[in-house]
Amino acid sequence: MADLARLVQDIATEMRDASDRGEVASYIPPLARVDPRQFGLCVVTAEGAVHSAGESEEPFSIQSISKVFALTQALGKVGDTLWRRVGREPSGTPFNSIVQLEREQGIPRNPFINAGALVVSDINLAGHAPREAIGELLRFTRYLADDDGIIIDEAVARAEQATGFRNIALANYMKAFGNIHHAPELTLGVYFHQCAIAMSCRQLAMAGRFLMHGGLHLPGGPRVVSAQRARRINALMLTCGHYDASGDFAFRVGLPGKSGVGGGILAIAPGKAAIAAWSPGLNANGNSMLGTLALERLAEATGWSVFNPG
Numbered sequence: 023m024a025d026l027a028r029l030v031q032d033i034a035t036e037m038r039d040a041s042d043r044g045e046v047a048s049y050i051p052p053l054a055r056v057d058p059r060q061f062g063l064c065v066v067t068a069e070g071a072v073h074s075a076g077e078s079e080e081p082f083s084i085q086s087i088s089k090v091f092a093l094t095q096a097l098g099k100v101g102d103t104l105w106r107r108v109g110r111e112p113s114g115t116p117f118n119s120i121v122q123l124e125r126e127q128g129i130p131r132n133p134f135i136n137a138g139a140l141v142v143s144d145i146n147l148a149g150h151a152p153r154e155a156i157g158e159l160l161r162f163t164r165y166l167a168d169d170d171g172i173i174i175d176e177a178v179a180r181a182e183q184a185t186g187f188r189n190i191a192l193a194n195y196m197k198a199f200g201n202i203h204h205a206p207e208l209t210l211g212v213y214f215h216q217c218a219i220a221m222s223c224r225q226l227a228m229a230g231r232f233l234m235h236g237g238l239h240l241p242g243g244p245r246v247v248s249a250q251r252a253r254r255i256n257a258l259m260l261t262c263g264h265y266d267a268s269g270d271f272a273f274r275v276g277l278p279g280k281s282g283v284g285g286g287i288l289a290i291a292p293g294k295a296a297i298a299a300w301s302p303g304l305n306a307n308g309n310s311m312l313g314t315l316a317l318e319r320l321a322e323a324t325g326w327s328v329f330n331p332g
């Protein structure tokens with residue numbers, strides 16, 4: 023698409039000037055200090071063209087977007103047996119909710135709510151010290167993005183450790199059901215560090231390429247996951263990637279997407295593009311307000327939707 027560069031620029035200009043920007047996450051102190059005026063967008067096309075605008079090179083806390091990479095890693099370790107410990111249904115509840123866990127015997131609804139991601143971290147921890155497990159995920163993310171500059175923001179990890187009482191409760195509650203196999207503080211350590219990975223929009227869009235290329239790192243390149251697994255991860259992103267706003271995201275954008283409370287969103291147009299949008303202000307569901315709007319504009323203008331023909 024010849025004018026994609028222009029479109030990306032126009033969307034960034036609109037978002038830069040927007041007055042209603044949502045609220046930055048306040049429950050993780052370092053995130054509360056991020057300037058809400060920022061906006062970044064990066065589109066990597068199937069042909070490998072990279073179009074970016076705004077603060078697309080600025081690293082931000084990817085938070086729950088890391089759940090996509092952690093799930094991919096865990097599926098590589100234990101395959102479909104993972105689904106004995108985590109469900110695959112949208113929860114219809116906020117990302118940090120605990121209410122379903124009692125009724126559902128400590129089996130979280132899906133791997134993208136916090137409870138499910140904690141079980142995924144517990145799986146990735148098996149046979150490792152926490153430091154090795156998180157190192158493995160960081161190396162995997164760097165490989166996906168072709169970028170060794172990706173790091174973990176230790177201050178964010180420490181802040182989450184100090185304030186993450188809901189996550190601590192979730193891990194302990196699931197431990198009581200036997201669905202956390204390690205000491206909860208070790209599993210939580212892995213989880214908090216993966217949430218603290220910092221990436222720019224460009225790095226994030228690059229890391230998402232395997233999901234647009236049917237599981238290949240690049241067209242004709244090495245395989246990251248099978249085509250079936252890539253399809254399934256995309257399906258989970260579409261149905262569960264925005265928590266209790268997943269339906270609204272599918273309605274407005276129509277692409278698999280995963281949000282984080284740092285204000286980032288990774289979206290995948292299979293066969294067409296991997297996209298990252300970032301703006302720190304969140305809507306009431308904890309998803310980036312302008313990031314969602316930017317993706318809505320992009321999907322509308324390009325016709326990229328899994329619900330469109332062709």
Ligand SMILES: NC(=O)CC[C@H](N)C(=O)O
Pocket residue numbers: 084085086087117118136182189217281282283284308
């Ligand atoms: N939605 C999110 O990005 C939540 C991640 C955050 N680290 C938490 O556990 O609360």
